[in-house]
Amino acid sequence: MFVYEKKLQFPVKIKNPNPKYAQIIASQYGGPDGELGASLRYLSQRYAMPYDELKGLLTDIGVEELGHLEMVGTIMYQLTRNLSEEEIKKAGFDAYFVDHTTGVYPSSAAGVPFTAAYLQSKGDVITDLTENLAAEQKARTTYDNILRLVDDPDVREHIKFLREREIVHFQRFGEGLRLATDKLDEKNFYAFNPSFDKNCIK
Amino acid sequence: MNNREAMLKKLSAHQFTLWEMHLYLDTHPWDLHMVEAHNKAAMKYKLLRDEFEERFCPLTASKASGVEWLKGPWPWEIEECDC
Numbered sequence: 001m002f003v004y005e006k007k008l009q010f011p012v013k014i015k016n017p018n019p020k021y022a023q024i025i026a027s028q029y030g031g032p033d034g035e036l037g038a039s040l041r042y043l044s045q046r047y048a049m050p051y052d053e054l055k056g057l058l059t060d061i062g063v064e065e066l067g068h069l070e071m072v073g074t075i076m077y078q079l080t081r082n083l084s085e086e087e088i089k090k091a092g093f094d095a096y097f098v099d100h101t102t103g104v105y106p107s108s109a110a111g112v113p114f115t116a117a118y119l120q121s122k123g124d125v126i127t128d129l130t131e132n133l134a135a136e137q138k139a140r141t142t143y144d145n146i147l148r149l150v151d152d153p154d155v156r157e158h159i160k161f162l163r164e165r166e167i168v169h170f171q172r173f174g175e176g177l178r179l180a181t182d183k184l185d186e187k188n189f190y191a192f193n194p195s196f197d198k199n200c201i202k
Numbered sequence: 203m204n205n206r207e208a209m210l211k212k213l214s215a216h217q218f219t220l221w222e223m224h225l226y227l228d229t230h231p232w233d234l235h236m237v238e239a240h241n242k243a244a245m246k247y248k249l250l251r252d253e254f255e256e257r258f259c260p261l262t263a264s265k266a267s268g269v270e271w272l273k274g275p276w277p278w279e280i281e282e283c284d285c
Contacts, residue, residue, distance in 0.1 A: 003262055053228055176228075
């Protein structure tokens with residue numbers, strides 16, 4: 001089960017609202033490489049993990065991603081507070097506003113709603129961990145792109161933190177993949193699928 | 203930054219240190235040196251969390267209900283107040 005802790009992983013306090021930034025950063029809430037997809041990906045894949053280290057790793061990183069989802073939602077919320085209609089129009093936030101007002105909704109920066117098609121749960125430990133390595137790098141690139149577009153230091157501080165987490169998770173998933181292959185047939189990692197062919201695991 | 207925010211930041215920093223060690227231990231469970239460092243940091247974090255909850259507000263639903271649990275600011279809010 002999950003127990004809520006009434007705090008953010010890294011407290012957020014953004015002084016200056018900026019709806020344009022909110023629209024860009026929305027992609028890390030519900031976009032193709034965002035935190036919602038990340039958390040669902042790892043928390044769904046973990047059932048197929050054949051080794052305890054990997055069950056723990058996917059559970060822990062999946063839970064941390066939910067914490068990141070909360071941080072990104074908070075950034076969007078704080079960037080869109082106390083807006084006038086004029087500011088909304090000027091920033092080009094009107095397209096988002098007409099459908100969601102200033103509510104936090106999972107979609108990409110271009111307005112495409114979140115879909116589970118952004119993630120895969122393949123039931124194969126090598127395949128899933130390899131997807132996760134790519135997912136962390138795709139999220140890291142997205143945060144790099146956000147950093148190219150956002151000047152406000154209050155916002156950048158948190159985007160930089162989230163970007164760094166992608167790199168740490170990439171490292172841990174790499175170690176997880178190594179750990180898995182070390183336990184498999186060294187001449188042919190693909191001889192069987194340890195997530196499915198349970199009788200092949202010693 | 204008021205007292206609550208300052209202490210929350212400190213608490214989050216300690217929790218983050220602890221979490222980094224926790225994730226490392228998922229893929230290096232045999233590293234007893236890190237296990238020891240983790241347990242030390244966990245004790246320090248627990249003391250700090252107890253102090254925060256005593257001074258400001260409970261952090262989990264099992265520790266408070268009703269008015270005490272509902273009182274803001276919630277994590278996404280930035281109103282200046284000593285909750």
